[in-house]
Amino acid sequence: MYDAFLLLSFGGPEHPDEVLPFLRNVTRGRGVPPERLAEVAEHYMRFGGVSPINQQCRELVTAIRADFVAHGLELPVYWGNRNWKPMVEDTLAQMRDHGVQRALAFATSAYGSYSSCRQYWEDLDRARRAVGEGAPVVHKLRHFHDHPGFVEPFADAVRTAFRTLDPDAPTRLVFTAHSIPQSMDSSSGPDHNHRYSRQLTETAGLVASRAMSHVDWDLVWQSRSGAPGTPWLEPDINDHLNQLAKEGVAQVVVCPIGFVSDHLEVIWDLDEEAAATARQLGMGFARAKTPGTDARFVTMVRELVQERVQPTDAGRRQLGTLDHWDFCASQCCPAPARRGVVAQ
Structure with a gap:
């Protein structure tokens, strides 16, 4: 059913000159005042104008590729961001050019809400429209908060x-x-x-x-x-x-x-x-540190893919009792009426 894997993340600047353009991109249409953007920009400048998130995604991509190969999962691994380079629309265009038709996306967010789940769906739809004819169909993997x-x-x-x-x-x-x-x-x-x-x-x-x-x-x-x-x-x-x-x-x-x-x-x-x-x-x-590229976290990514492409009677690995589903209903987590939200 699927012929590629997409790591979908938030994105972040990797040079001081990219900080304000990145923040403007994140907050587009929300009426965030320039002084608030400048305040958040200073947080990045304290670290040389570089967010560590892109390098962390590169390391995770490398670990996922190696794990897929080791377990015979023959899916090429791509990476795209919602808010900064590599932008997901550029990645989808590359996937189309490589002949990818249907892909599974792992979003670096474990939970459900508009900003942590549905907005990823919307950004994928936006990216597919930007790519146009031949853009791969992309399905997002389920939440993993209790895996x-x-x-x-x-x-x-x-x-x-x-x-x-x-x-x-x-x-x-x-x-x-x-x-x-x-x-x-x-x-x-x-x-x-x-x-x-x-x-x-x-x-x-x-x-x-x-x-x-x-x-x-x-x-x-x-x-x-x-x-x-x-x-x-x-x-x-x-x-x-x-x-x-x-x-x-x-x-x-x-x-x-x-x-x-x-x-x-x-x-x-x-x-x-x-x-x-x-x-x-x-x-x-x-x-306490976050999972990052912990081998168990990387294994989890593969298992989420295998749930979809190689379903077995063993079922899903989960420790909690809340429900999981693969595809969200159209009314799930509607976009809020809000202004002035800045993510880092």
């Missing part, structure tokens, strides 16, 4: 982070994910049942239970970037750290389960801002 290949690397990373802290001090495990407008969360899922936050809550519980025999944990949010008057998922990680300090928590392990790799939102919002907040509070701080 062992996603959960277990996080659990190991949490244990590793705990070992860097004082074992006798009161410690809280804090999970983070990208905040979204509350209206977007309430409309995520085919039955409008807060699928984004429900999936994240399930992932947090799965990771926590596998990381430690008993640990107190919270799910909080990061990277809010919308208009001040729009309700977003709360609390923010920095506000939460202040509250934990008041409760006598001496140390935190922060685990960014909303992300598959250590890109700029993880590095800036957690390693810079949240870590600085913890220092100001006199609180110990350790951050």
Whole structure:
């Protein structure tokens, strides 16, 4: 049924001159003021104007190709981004020129909502229209928030982070994910049942239970970037750290389960801002790493492909209880009426 694989990611600048054009591309049509773009641009400039996400995608592509070959999965591997080079429309044009007709896409987002799922579908449709006649048909693989290949690397990373802290001090495990407008969360899922936050809550519980025999944990949010008057998922990680300090928590392990790799939102919002907040509070701080190119995560990508191209009676590997589906209904996760959202 399928003759290619597409890694579909967000994209990021790789030179200082690309930072503002990239941010304008991400926020096109949203009325984001120039001063807000300049503020976010400074985050990139602190790292030489380079986002690590593209290099992380290159490394993941290399690992996926090797894993496919090792397991006899004869699918060429391509890579395209939604917001910066290589743009997905350029990749689809290349795939068409190579004779690809039907491809499976793995999006580097584990959860369901407009921005973390449906928008990928829309960008694929936009790219196919831009390519025109002969553009490959592309089907997106399912959510993987509770797949062992996603959960277990996080659990190991949490244990590793705990070992860097004082074992006798009161410690809280804090999970983070990208905040979204509350209206977007309430409309995520085919039955409008807060699928984004429900999936994240399930992932947090799965990771926590596998990381430690008993640990107190919270799910909080990061990277809010919308208009001040729009309700977003709360609390923010920095506000939460202040509250934990008041409760006598001496140390935190922060685990960014909303992300598959250590890109700029993880590095800036957690390693810079949240870590600085913890220092100001006199609180110990350790951050668990993301799966990246962990062999189990790479295996998961292959297994998601095999579910579709080589279905077996063994069924899907999943640790949670929430439903999965391969194709979203037309009314699932509608686009929100919003302005002023900036992603990093």
